[in-house]
Amino acid sequence: MHGVWLQRRALSGLDETRLADLGLTADDAACEAGRPFWDVPATWRR
Known part of the structure:
Protein backbone atom coordinates (compact mmCIF):
# COMPACT_ATOMS: atom_id res chain seq x y z
CA MET A 1 0.00 0.00 0.00
CA ALA A 29 -3.23 12.44 -12.98
CA ALA A 30 -5.02 14.56 -10.39
CA CYS A 31 -7.91 12.11 -10.26
CA GLU A 32 -5.57 9.14 -9.77
CA ALA A 33 -3.38 10.96 -7.27
CA GLY A 34 -6.45 11.88 -5.25
CA ARG A 35 -7.55 8.29 -4.77
CA PRO A 36 -6.97 6.81 -1.30
CA PHE A 37 -4.04 4.41 -1.01
CA TRP A 38 -6.32 1.48 -0.21
CA ASP A 39 -8.26 1.95 -3.48
CA VAL A 40 -6.34 -0.52 -5.64
CA PRO A 41 -7.36 -3.49 -7.82
CA ALA A 42 -8.13 -6.63 -5.83
CA THR A 43 -5.26 -8.48 -7.53
CA TRP A 44 -2.78 -6.05 -5.91
CA ARG A 45 -3.91 -6.94 -2.38
CA ARG A 46 -2.21 -10.32 -2.14
Whole structure:
Protein backbone atom coordinates (compact mmCIF):
# COMPACT_ATOMS: atom_id res chain seq x y z
CA MET A 1 0.00 0.00 0.00
CA HIS A 2 2.90 2.33 0.71
CA GLY A 3 4.14 1.75 -2.83
CA VAL A 4 0.78 2.81 -4.24
CA TRP A 5 0.91 6.00 -2.20
CA LEU A 6 4.44 6.73 -3.46
CA GLN A 7 3.46 6.10 -7.08
CA ARG A 8 0.42 8.34 -6.87
CA ARG A 9 2.47 11.06 -5.19
CA ALA A 10 5.08 10.85 -7.96
CA LEU A 11 2.35 10.96 -10.59
CA SER A 12 0.98 14.17 -9.13
CA GLY A 13 4.39 15.81 -9.54
CA LEU A 14 4.84 15.10 -13.25
CA ASP A 15 4.71 17.94 -15.73
CA GLU A 16 2.43 18.06 -18.78
CA THR A 17 5.10 16.69 -21.13
CA ARG A 18 5.79 13.62 -19.00
CA LEU A 19 2.08 13.02 -18.51
CA ALA A 20 1.57 13.22 -22.27
CA ASP A 21 4.30 10.59 -22.69
CA LEU A 22 2.17 8.33 -20.51
CA GLY A 23 -1.01 9.20 -22.40
CA LEU A 24 -2.48 11.07 -19.44
CA THR A 25 -3.85 14.54 -18.92
CA ALA A 26 -3.31 16.69 -15.84
CA ASP A 27 -6.91 15.93 -14.86
CA ASP A 28 -6.30 12.17 -15.19
CA ALA A 29 -3.23 12.44 -12.98
CA ALA A 30 -5.02 14.56 -10.39
CA CYS A 31 -7.91 12.11 -10.26
CA GLU A 32 -5.57 9.14 -9.77
CA ALA A 33 -3.38 10.96 -7.27
CA GLY A 34 -6.45 11.88 -5.25
CA ARG A 35 -7.55 8.29 -4.77
CA PRO A 36 -6.97 6.81 -1.30
CA PHE A 37 -4.04 4.41 -1.01
CA TRP A 38 -6.32 1.48 -0.21
CA ASP A 39 -8.26 1.95 -3.48
CA VAL A 40 -6.34 -0.52 -5.64
CA PRO A 41 -7.36 -3.49 -7.82
CA ALA A 42 -8.13 -6.63 -5.83
CA THR A 43 -5.26 -8.48 -7.53
CA TRP A 44 -2.78 -6.05 -5.91
CA ARG A 45 -3.91 -6.94 -2.38
CA ARG A 46 -2.21 -10.32 -2.14
